[in-house]
Amino acid sequence: MRSAGVRRREVLLGSVALAAPRPSAAEPLPLVAIAPGLFVHAGVHEDFAPSNRGGIANLAVLLGEEAVAVVDAGGSPAQARDLLAAIRARTDRPIRHLILTHHHPDHVMGAGVFRAVGARIWGHARLEAALRDRFAVYRAAMERLLGPAIAGAEAVPIEETVAIGKPRRIDLGGRPLELVAWPTAHTDCDLTVFDLGTDTLLAGDLLFSRRMPVIDGSLPGWLAVMDELARIPAARVVPGHGPVSAPWPEALGPQRRYLEELAAAVRRAIRAGRSLPALLADPPPAGDWLLSEDNHPRNITAAYKELEWE
Amino acid sequence: MSTHPLSRRRVLVSVAAASISALSVPVRAQSQWDVLRELFFENRPVADGTGVIELEAPARAHDAALVEVAVRALLPQTPERYVRAVHLLIDRNPAPRAAVFRFSPRTGSASIATRIRVNEYTPVRAVAELDDGTLFTVERFVKASGGCSAPASKDKEVAYARIGKMKLVQPEKLTFGAPNELRLLISHPQYSGMQIDQLTRNWIPADHLETIRITWNDEPVLEIEADISLSEDPMIAFHLVPEGPGTLRVEASDIKGRRFVQTWQLGAGA
Numbered sequence: 001m002r003s004a005g006v007r008r009r010e011v012l013l014g015s016v017a018l019a020a021p022r023p024s025a026a027e028p029l030p031l032v033a034i035a036p037g038l039f040v041h042a043g044v045h046e047d048f049a050p051s052n053r054g055g056i057a058n059l060a061v062l063l064g065e066e067a068v069a070v071v072d073a074g075g076s077p078a079q080a081r082d083l084l085a086a087i088r089a090r091t092d093r094p095i096r097h098l099i100l101t102h103h104h105p106d107h108v109m110g111a112g113v114f115r116a117v118g119a120r121i122w123g124h125a126r127l128e129a130a131l132r133d134r135f136a137v138y139r140a141a142m143e144r145l146l147g148p149a150i151a152g153a154e155a156v157p158i159e160e161t162v163a164i165g166k167p168r169r170i171d172l173g174g175r176p177l178e179l180v181a182w183p184t185a186h187t188d189c190d191l192t193v194f195d196l197g198t199d200t201l202l203a204g205d206l207l208f209s210r211r212m213p214v215i216d217g218s219l220p221g222w223l224a225v226m227d228e229l230a231r232i233p234a235a236r237v238v239p240g241h242g243p244v245s246a247p248w249p250e251a252l253g254p255q256r257r258y259l260e261e262l263a264a265a266v267r268r269a270i271r272a273g274r275s276l277p278a279l280l281a282d283p284p285p286a287g288d289w290l291l292s293e294d295n296h297p298r299n300i301t302a303a304y305k306e307l308e309w310e
Numbered sequence: 311m312s313t314h315p316l317s318r319r320r321v322l323v324s325v326a327a328a329s330i331s332a333l334s335v336p337v338r339a340q341s342q343w344d345v346l347r348e349l350f351f352e353n354r355p356v357a358d359g360t361g362v363i364e365l366e367a368p369a370r371a372h373d374a375a376l377v378e379v380a381v382r383a384l385l386p387q388t389p390e391r392y393v394r395a396v397h398l399l400i401d402r403n404p405a406p407r408a409a410v411f412r413f414s415p416r417t418g419s420a421s422i423a424t425r426i427r428v429n430e431y432t433p434v435r436a437v438a439e440l441d442d443g444t445l446f447t448v449e450r451f452v453k454a455s456g457g458c459s460a461p462a463s464k465d466k467e468v469a470y471a472r473i474g475k476m477k478l479v480q481p482e483k484l485t486f487g488a489p490n491e492l493r494l495l496i497s498h499p500q501y502s503g504m505q506i507d508q509l510t511r512n513w514i515p516a517d518h519l520e521t522i523r524i525t526w527n528d529e530p531v532l533e534i535e536a537d538i539s540l541s542e543d544p545m546i547a548f549h550l551v552p553e554g555p556g557t558l559r560v561e562a563s564d565i566k567g568r569r570f571v572q573t574w575q576l577g578a579g580a
Contacts, residue, residue, distance in 0.1 A: 133461045133506060141456075273479065275423065275493075275547070276378045277366065297372040305376060305543070308495065309477065 026085035029059075032244045034236070035198035037063035037175065039090075040244035041083060043106070045211045045290045048075065053149035054142060055079045057106040057240055060202050061087055062195060064172020067096040070119065071193050071202050072240075073110035076142070078149035080110025084117065095119045097170055099179065100158070101204025101240065102187045103130040104216070105138040112154040120159050122170070124181040124189035128158040162191060182206065185222035186214070194232060201234035201248060209242025212289035213255050215302040219263050226256055258287055266303040267310070276304045342401040343433065343449075350397065350407060351445060356437060359446030363396070363420075363438045367450040374428045374457030376541045379450075381436040383420035387413065393420035395439040400539055401449075402432035404458055404504065408539035411548075414530050415441075418489040418551030422532075425541040427457035427502070459504040462514070462542065469499035469542075474570030476560060484577040489549040496522070496546075496562055496570065502538040519544060519564050527556040552577055 031039035043057040054075020061083075062069045068087060074080040087095060098119040100108050108131065115121060135155040142150045162168050162181040170177045178194040186205045193202040206222075206229060208214070215222065234248040242251075265284035283300055286292040347356055364382040371377040383393050392415045398408045408427075413420045426434070435449035462469060479493040496519065503516030522534040522544075532548050550558070555577035562570045 136506070137456065137459065137461060270479075273481065273493075275380075276425075277368070277380070280368070280372075294372060301373045301376055308479075309497075309543075 026081040028086035028089045029055075029079070029082040031061060031086050031090075034238065034245040035195070035200050038195060038198055038200055039063075039086075040238055041086070042244050043241055045241070047291065047294075048106070048142065048145040050145075050147040050149065053079045054106055054109055054146050057104075057205070058238055058242070058244060059083055060193075060238055061090075062172060062175060062177065062193075063091055063093065064175035066093065066173030068093050069097040069099060069170060069172055069177060069193075070095060070114055071099045072101055072107040072204070073098055073114055075106040076109050076146055076149040077113050077152045078110075080113035083110070084113055096172070097122060097160075099123070099170075099177075099191065099193055100127060101191050101193075101202070101206075102189050103127055103134060104187065104205065105142050107204070107240070108156075109138070109142060109150060109153045111156040112152065115156050121156050122160040122162065122179060122191075123158040124191045125161040125163040126181075126189040127161070127191070130187065130189045131155055131158070182225050182228075183221055184217040185225035187217045190217070190225070192229070192232075194234065199233065199235040200245075201229075201232055201237045203229070203237050203239055205240035207237060207239040207242070207251060208255055209239040209246055209251055210290050211241040212286070212292045212295040213258060213299070214295055215259075215299045219259060219303045219306055223256070223259055223263065226252055226259075254287075258289065261285075262299060262303055263307065266300060266307050270304065270308050270310075276301065279304065342406075343435070346399055346401060346406055350399070351437070354443075354445055356445040356447045359436070359438055359448040362440075362446040363393075363436055363448055365434065365436045365448045365450050367434050367452050369451070369453060371428055371452055371454035371457075374454035375460040376425050377428050377434075377452060377454060377457070378423060378425045378545070379434060380423035380547070381411075381421060381438075383438070385420075385440075387415050387417050387420060389415045392417075392441050393438050394441045394443075396420060396422060397437040397439065398424065398426070399435045399437065400426060400428060400432055400452075401435065403427070403429045403539050405502075405538045407537055409537065410535040412533040412535075416529060416551065417531055417549060419549040421489075421491075421549060423493075423545075423547035425545050427460070427539050427541055428452050428454035429458040430455045457541075458502045458538065462499055462501065462505055472497040473499065474562070474568065476562075476570065476572045478558070478560075478572075478574050480574075480576060483579075484552055484555075486552055486554055486577065489551050491547055492550055492558070493545060493547045494522075494524070494560060495543060496560075497543050498562075498564065500538060500540060500542045500544065504538075517564060517566055519562055522546065522560065522562045524548065525559045525561075526550055526552065528559075531558075 029041050039061040041059040044052050060071040098114040099122040162179045164181045167180045176196045180192050182190045230249045236245050237248040237251050269279045286296040366380040396411045399406050431453050433449040434452050437447045475497040477495040501514045501517040505514045518538050519536040524532040559573045
């Protein structure tokens with residue numbers, strides 16, 4: 001199923017590489033080819049800052065014979081314009097689809113740039129509600145954290161939705177993608193993309209690698225979704241944060257250990273009658289995750305608030 | 311529905327107006343605390359509370375919508391001298407008075423803990439009111455922002471499905487004749503009136519707990535006046551001095567007139 005399509009795309013890629021880049025005011029974002037016709041931009045492991053323009057998440061571009069799909073729009077219009085320039089440096093094919101893996105600002109703030117060039121916006125059935133609820137708050141925060149890069153950021157309508165239990169397909173021309181919406185895990189609107197031709201799973205923030213996972217949905221929910229994810233017959237995964245490509249399902253291991261140990265430690269504390277401040281003052285180990293200083297206490301707080309009702 | 315909540319709203323507005331005028335004078339003659347002291351304590355003198363109460367609050371909160379703070383009473387509750395009330399104020403919040411906790415000499419200890427929303431960098435303060443009406447305050451500066459307008463964490467249907475559900479966390483074994491710490495959770499969305507509805511894009515009207523009455527064998531233990539600065543699903547840690555087994559009863563009501571009642575039999579196995 002995968003071999004013919006892949007070979008075709010390898011040929012295509014060769015021809016694309018010969019095309020001269022178009023002139024553009026934007027600086028093309030660096031992309032790494034991790035499989036034929038599948039490019040990933042690596043987000044930096046930093047907090048939001050003017051210097052990174054919100055570019056902290058991994059972003060992916062999928063090239064089909066007829067069209068292009070972008071998975072996540074970047075943390076600002078400025079970053080999205082550079083991603084667009086990087087795509088245009090490689091192909092003239094239309095960018096028909098922008099797939100948003102969830103509502104967090106590092107994934108959605110550049111969406112308007114792709115909508116302006118004609119992309120249809122895809123997301124979890126709950127994404128639009130989540131964005132309406134939070135976009136204004138996020139935008140205000142991003143203005144403060146990023147400065148000019150955020151100018152022009154707008155909320156986009158989610159034109160194509162994916163419901164839990166009802167995966168949908170997009171065909172880019174010899175390149176079928178399967179979109180799956182998940183129950184509440186990292187957030188309440190997580191979506192994954194499976195590139196069937198290359199057996200690559202684009203996990204969005206259902207998978208963090210190296211950068212500490214952030215719980216903004218449900219801790220037990222996330223662990224349950226990870227069990228389901230592990231059954232996807234992928235060869236590799238693109239995490240929402242982490243390396244551009246990692247072996248599957250081994251890449252799930254560190255995140256599973258962190259979340260399981262966090263759940264166990266918080267449940268133990270609740271059972272022992274320890275208060276949240278007492279637990280925060282003497283927290284379970286954060287491991288060697290990057291950016292744990294703020295995120296670990298936040299995760300403990302989120303876990304405590306959820307698990308104390310068990 | 312009733313006029314009482316409306317008059318409380320008016321207090322909020324006047325706080326905002328007062329604070330704006332306080333801030334707009336060229337030389338800041340009046341601090342936010344001066345405004346609050348005038349508003350809530352009729353300008354009565356409020357002494358330094360060191361040695362009377364302590365306040366524990368994080369210097370920097372990781373979740374501005376859920377900041378757990380504890381007030382520790384350093385005086386024992388005796389009929390001769392006791393803490394009649396603890397007022398918990400967040401100076402720079404839109405609704406600065408998060409809660410007032412009213413005790414009886416039988417409460418055993420006026421130490422409490424709860425979770426608050428913090429809207430911007432602000433002093434958080436506890437004001438202890440003794441039985442003779444004297445006032446003492448301590449404060450801690452808390453760095454956090456956005457806690458009052460932060461999106462509700464659950465959708466409204468889910469929030470209302472669980473509304474009023476309570477949970478009591480108690481020691482494994484109740485100790486008779488001494489203060490026992492109990493932790494009460496009451497599920498309530500605590501809409502602040504500063505959050506936006508996911509579907510209609512309208513402001514969600516304020517909807518929050520207004521009073522919580524806790525009794526032990528029909529004797530008052532604690533009565534709480536609550537407001538929007540208490541976090542979603544309010545948590546109240548308090549003390550109880552049981553002489554033997556008995557019935558703890560919690561009755562809570564919100565500004566929409568809902569009433570939630572739950573009782574627990576405690577100490578029977580002790």
